Amino acid sequence: KAGVTQTPRYLIKTRGQQVTLSCSPISGHRSVSWYQQTPGQGLQFLFEYFSETQRNKGNFPGRFSGRQFSNSRSEMNVSTLELGDSALYLCASSPLTGGTGSDTQYFGPGTRLTVL
Amino acid sequence: AQSVAQPEDQVNVAEGNPLTVKCTYSVSGNPYLFWYVQYPNRGLQFLLKYITGDNLVKGSYGFEAEFNKSQTSFHLKKPSALVSDSALYFCAVRSDSNYQLIWGAGTKLIIKP
Numbered sequence: 001k002a003g004v005t006q007t008p009r010y011l012i013k014t015r016g017q018q019v020t021l022s023c024s025p026i027s028g029h030r031s032v033s034w035y036q037q038t039p040g041q042g043l044q045f046l047f048e049y050f051s052e053t054q055r056n057k058g059n060f061p062g063r064f065s066g067r068q069f070s071n072s073r074s075e076m077n078v079s080t081l082e083l084g085d086s087a088l089y090l091c092a093s094s095p096l097t098g099g100t101g102s103d104t105q106y107f108g109p110g111t112r113l114t115v116l
Numbered sequence: 117a118q119s120v121a122q123p124e125d126q127v128n129v130a131e132g133n134p135l136t137v138k139c140t141y142s143v144s145g146n147p148y149l150f151w152y153v154q155y156p157n158r159g160l161q162f163l164l165k166y167i168t169g170d171n172l173v174k175g176s177y178g179f180e181a182e183f184n185k186s187q188t189s190f191h192l193k194k195p196s197a198l199v200s201d202s203a204l205y206f207c208a209v210r211s212d213s214n215y216q217l218i219w220g221a222g223t224k225l226i227i228k229p
Contacts, residue, residue, distance in 0.1 A: 006159075055215065101211060102167040103215075104165060105217065107152075107161070109159045
């Protein structure tokens, strides 16, 4: 099976612009989670989608939004970009089979966003 | 509240020596524990997880982890370190009552030749 894919891999934007990142999960996986990774803050949970519904949301401002399509592909959008939004954005998919507690997340390579 | 602690920001080990990367957790109910590795400019790769049963879990690349309920720990180990094991390691925990994975801050592992 192909792994989780994220596009684009690298992105440079300027303050005030908006950006859309895309994630295609592993075939058959229904849950998609998004994370922001920065050197100072580590791995921060953004949100999680399952069957086109947002199930969990982290502590990020409303400028960060996401959605999931019927084929489980997901997008996240960041509006009015700030310098502090520069980070590696990671997407992870999981199958949600069996006990949900034991569900394993599989990560994509990430999108490196630089805000100038 | 659920939490994960990785008490060491960095661990230095000589090649060929055993390595341990520490992780302690706090969770209500039964824990599900995970280890991931991240190489530079890459996403996280799943190494192993503890669900239930045997306290010693074996994973990818010769890594294993020991679950200790009384000490609420899940330390990652490898008998003989390789230079290629140098990377950033993350511990994470989840419980049945909350699907969200809680992540540690990460430990940078440096293996010196």
